[in-house]
Amino acid sequence: MENLPKGTLIAFIAVHVNVVLKLIHRPLVFFQLDGRLNGHADSREKVTEFGFDYCYWSVDPESPKYASQEEVFQDLGVSVLAGASEGYNVCLFAYGQTGSGKTYTMMGTPDSTGLTPRICQHELCCPLSIRSFLEIYNERVRDLLRCPEQKPNTLRVREHPEKGPYVQGLLQYIVSDYKQAVKLLEMGIGNRMTATTHMHDASSRSHAIFSIQYTQAILENNLPSEIVSKINLVDLAGSERADPNFCRDRITEGSNINKSLVTLGIVISGLAQNSQMFSSCQSINSMASEGEGSTVGSQSSSLSGSTRRQCFIPYRDSVLTWLLKDSLGGNSRTIMIATISPSCSSYNETLSTLRYAAHARNIVNKPRVNEDANVKLIRELREEIDRLKSMLLSFEMRNSSPSLSDDRDGSFSDIVLQNELKVSVRNWGT
């Protein structure tokens, strides 16, 4: 994900191994990936260590460190609900290889319900919640709460100044009890399964977003008011075949060469992006800054934003990034759950999932507030401070009449500049 906001809570879960990463002030839990377990310990004898906010192990229910669905909900689901009730948009998404348990974590099974139904259950204390459920397959949006027979079922994504990003024509349901909520959820999951031609890997090729719009009535200054927040629960496509637009970082990170000239655009926009980053980091440390970027110092001078060079890269966000824009860049909290499998055969995918999540943890990619140079202001203030100082000095020396030379040319700017000064000068003078 190109632009995970700071303050992202990143969680790692698998049917088998769970690791959670939370960015805000929390000691990291370290997760070790031991290449030697691999059987063919050729060149991978290293033990790789990653730090995350939470790690869960849910391979074997008998194991003492086994994490149940309830436990995961208590850590993550509860913080989703807390964020929403504080008025933040919350986005929780699962990332990982097919079969590592994304859908299990997000949806669960009838005997072991996952995060989404649990969140639905707890959130229902709020009477005004609106739900929608959609699927993105091949950059096309499909309404999962609409009968598959109904047409048209390819929807457009748009932005509204007041309501934010939305899908035109997406059905929205108001539900009042848990039973209804679960029914909707099941209906959506059912549609996801049946409508696709690739039945056997329906969930691994498409992203599914279950949204809850959450409205709370509050009293603000004794006036009834409401807080609207949105919870997006996202079940991503399998990471091994995730939409290349979605995790472009990860794909272009490798040195694989794009073979077809059709992908020339990716290469060129990568090039433009790269040089933009390079030219901008001289002034403002925007864009994906690795590590705990506290190097704001580079802009300590008053010439901050003005040397930044901005260009436009005509590269459309993927539908997913577009829809989650408000969750990723706005007033939001984000939780990423990365799921991995302990199987030896998945070693490479596991390593890359962990790397990606650890990398995501450090991605801060927010557009900055551009600032004009305030050289002029600083110069004026310096002059004023000097004047103030000298006046104080002359006053302290009981110099009978401090100079009123500042009044001399009587220009408007001096009058204003010394608006504060004059008052005192006159006072001292008499």
Add this chain to the structure above:
Amino acid sequence: MASTYSAEWRSVCEKFRRAQHLTDVESKKDPENDPFRSKYKAREVLKEIYNILKRYDSEDNESEQTGGDHDRDDDHDGEPGCGSAHPGDSAAGLRAARLGAIEYFLGVNHVETEELSAGEEHLMNCMKLLDKCLVSRENVSVFIQARNQLGILWAGRDEIEKAQGFLETAESIYLRYMKEDGQPPTDLAEFFVGEEEELSQQERTRRFEMAYTHTLYYLAQVYKNQEHYEKAGRYCHITLQRQLAFDQFVPLDWAINAATLSQYYITKSCYMEARHCLAAASVIAGLAGEVPSEAAAQESEAENEKREQLRQKRAEIARCWIKYCLNLLQDAKKLLEDNIGELDIERQEELKRARRREEEEKEQGRKSAVLFGSSETSDSICALEEKVSCALPLDFQEARAIFLVGQSHVAEAKEYFQMDGHVTDHIEILQDHSALFSALSFFEEDLERRCKMHKRRVDMLEPICKDLNAQYYLLICRQLQFELAETYYEMMDLKLALANKQDELDAHSIKKFNHLCNASIKYYQKFLDSIRSPEGKFPEKLEEDVLRPALVAKFRIARLHSRIISSDVSAQLQNLSRSLDCYNFVVHYCEENPEARKAVETELELSEEMVSLLPLKIERLRAKKASSN
């Protein structure tokens, strides 16, 4: 050797055709759980061909040894220095090329079925066979394509340097061949077709040049991977140029790629190249056809899709043009401003003189650049380039010309990216428009007109800022608030300078001045309010991305409060104490969060001074008020 017309040879050709059909056509229909079924079949067929060719080889060798049907050209003891190299068109050379081609196809087949090591082996065999030959019309395609494949293969294994080696060799083989021979060479597939199916010269050229375009494209990626961005940019440029020259492009895609490349050049301050890319992008995008009417779009989904695509891509190219104009203006401003951000007249003169000197050199630079276009398009590209300068503007007239071009592209881009439906894009365009005005105002000497330009900025941004829901567009809201606050500040400064020129200070000017002060304060305050939690609490610790802006906003509000003109002492006192509060905020925040100090060094230093000086002044003012009562 079997005659090309023999029945057996015809069966080889038939086999080859089948292998190709399996690879290119059948394989697309393979089921997901057996994705390589057709390719495995193709591999078996290729192996059969390989065995047949091998048999021919040994038969031929025998016949040579018995002094039978000896090929005249097959001269092992060729010219000195060439070792045992066969000329490419000798019988042995042809045999090697043919066998090499089959090795090549086998190699590609293995690579495509994810058997990299086996694929590599076949490709290396192909190379070994050809290494015994001199490069010629018959085998140059095999030489290049095998190296292309090996390049990709090694890049996939993270061995970029190795990949680079193969690809660069392919590049130099091409260049040498074109210099020494240059005739359309035999295509790989032609080894296994009857004479009646031989390709036209034109088709041979097309295929050969396409292979080389790929070499360059792979090299572009290799250089990008090695962070040789300039080289990578050049190779992308040449790839685009070749697509155009050999008519191997989709207009809209090509145009977007060229427009994107222009943005790369902009970041490098290469405005001539950037302009060339943009002009070409606009012209080529024009080749993509007319935008279907709204009525047509409503009738058919395909027309609707086409309409969307065309309008969107053209609007995107317009946005690339906006950035071109904007960066050109801003770069010129940076070059021309003195230490307080005003036009430096001496510098201006100096640059104008320098430009006259350089003009001739520039013409030459242009001739050496890689230019896009075919006979039909290059005139239109050139005409478009002439509409806007690529030199940094040095005075108002020049700046204005660039501004106007930028502004016309703003209008064009906004036509598609409307507020309703494209909020973020629409606002980004408005921000660029505002930035264009801001940059232009630098060149404007008349303060009144300069002030009006800033007023235009306010007029375009203020209503948007009001309508936008911060819940979804928080960052945009913040940017707009900050920009509005600064624009009002700028206007206030200009009003001041204007009033300075008049001798009198009239009530109207004071009122106007105070209004601007207050408007600026209002937007800085809105920005600061946006940092509050949903419950309205200001954070104890500022996030890194708002740290500096928030402290700067406080600092400026402090300054603005003390600048409000009032004749009423109580009001003066109130303004001064508000000012002091804000300076205090900056100082206290940095005391409690020492890591913030380096973000606002200068502002902090000044705030500290003001915190120590202002209370005395307030005290005096109070005393005065008391005494006058």
